[in-house]
Amino acid sequence: MEFKDFSLGISQTKVFRFVEELSAGNIVATICKKCGQKYYPPRSDCCKCMESQMEWIPISVEGNLFTFTKIYIPPKHFAPIQPLMPFSNIQFDPCAIGILEVEDKLRIMGWIPKVELKKIKIGMRMKASPIRLQDGRITIILEPLNP
C-alpha cells in the first residue's frame, strides 16, 4: 500500500502510515506529545509549538455533517470515460462528498455514496469509514447513522 493509493498524486510524505491504517480499517490522526494538539489530516510537525514529536491516535468517526456538495463537472482523474457506443444512454451520476465534524474542529472529508442528494442535510449524524475500491485504491466514505 502506497500513499498514492489514497492521494492520487503525492507519494512521498512522513505521514504515509495514515494510508496503512486506512487499509487496516482505521481512521487516525496525529497528536503532539508536547502540547496535545490533534491534527486531522495528520501532520508530522506541530504548528502550535513547532515540535516534531507526534503520536498516532484513533479519532472518533461519528459526528455531524459540516457541509457537502455533489460535483457534476469533475476534474480529469474523476471524469467518466466516454462510452464506446455512440448512442449509449449511460448518464454520469457523480458521488456527493461531504465534511464530517467528529470532534471539535476535527473534520473528515469523505464520499457520500449511499444517500440521495435531496436527503443530505447539514447537521445530519454520519459515520466515516475507510473503503477499498475495486482498483486497489483506498478512500473514505460517510454513511448516515440511524436515519
Place this chain on the structure above:
Amino acid sequence: MKKVAIIGVGHGKFGVRSDASLRELAFEAIKTCLDDAGLSLKEVDGMVTGIAGDEFSFSLQPSAQIHDYIGFQPKPNFRVEGACATGSVALRTGWMSIASGLADIMLVVGVEKMTEVPTPVATEIMGRGGDAMWEYPFGTTFPGYYAMIANAHMAEFGTTEEQMAMVAVKNHYYGSLNPFAHMQKEVTLDKALSSFMVAYPLKLFDCSLITDGAAAIILASEEKAKSICKKPVWIVGLGFATDTMRISEREKLTSIQATREAAKIAYKMAGVGPRDIDIATVHDCFTIAEIIAYEDLGFCEKGEGGKLIESKETYIGGSIPVNVDGGLKAKGHPLGATGISMAIEITKQLRGEAGPRQVKDPEIGLTHNVGGTGQVVAVHIFRRE
C-alpha cells in the same frame, strides 16, 4: 510612509484568446498602459509579473518570456504568485518597491493563458489549487469548494439560489457594457436558474469563466506622479491576510476570515470605513463569493448579503455599487490578471472615465481579491486627489 499612485492603466481584451500567446497578451496590456501614462519603457525602473499557474503556460519561468518580449532587459523583473489573488499580490509588490525607495516608477503586469489546455485539465489544475494531498483525492474542484461554502451559507442564513442568480444577472448586465469583458451579454434570472448544475447548488451561471487575458498598471512615487500625471489615483490602504489551506479547518464556512482581516488592515491604513467606499470590485469567482464579500467587507450585516443583492443596493445608484465592470463572472477570470483588472476599473471610475458604467463622482474605491478559497486575500483602497 511614501505615497504611491497609479499613473497609467492598460486592459487587454479578455476572452478565449486562441489568437495570442501569453507574452503577446501581456504586450497588449503593457503597450496600452504605457500610452495611457505617456511613458516609454526607458522611464520604468522595474517590473513585477503576476502569473498564477505555470501549468497553464507550459513554462517554468513564464515571467521571463514577458520581459524578453517587451525588451526590458537588463532591468529587474520577477514573478509573484497568490493563486486567484496573484494580480493584487503583484500590485502590492510594486507598491513595496516604490514605498521602500528601490524604484520610482514600476510596471505591474498580470496575465494568464488558461484556455490552451482542455477544460477537464484546467479544472484539475484548479482543483489541485485546494489541498492536492488531502482534498483532491475526493474529486474536489473550485466550484466544489464554493458549493460547500454556499450550502453552509444557505443552511445558516437562508440565502437562496435565486439571490445567487441575481448576482449573475447584475454582473452580466454590466459585463454587457464592458468592451473588454469575456461575455458581453445579459442573462435573465430564469436562464441563470435553469442552467446546468456544476457543483450543487452552483449552476453554470454561478461560476466565473475560464479566460485568457492581461492587464497592466504603472505605479509612481509621489514626486514622479505629481510631475507626470494629471489624475493620479493614490493607493491609500493595503490589507493582506491568510487562512488555512483546507476549508475543513476553518472556524466557519460562512465567512472568508482572511477577507475580514485584510479589510480591517486596509480600512485602518486608509483611515476610512465600509460606509466611505463609493465603488468596489469584489472577488465574485462564484456568485456566493460576492454575497459573502458584501458581508465580510462590511457593506451589510453578516447573513444579509442575499438581501443586499435582492434590493439591488449593489447596482449603480444603490448604496454601494459592486462589480459594475462585470466582475469575474462576466468579464472573466484570468487568474494573474484579475487583481490588476480590478484596480484598473477602480482607477477609471475615480478618474471619471468608465463611460456607460460610470458611478456618479466617486472619491474612494476598494478592490477585494481572494486567492483560492481564502488562503490568501488582498484588500486595497484607492483615492483620487
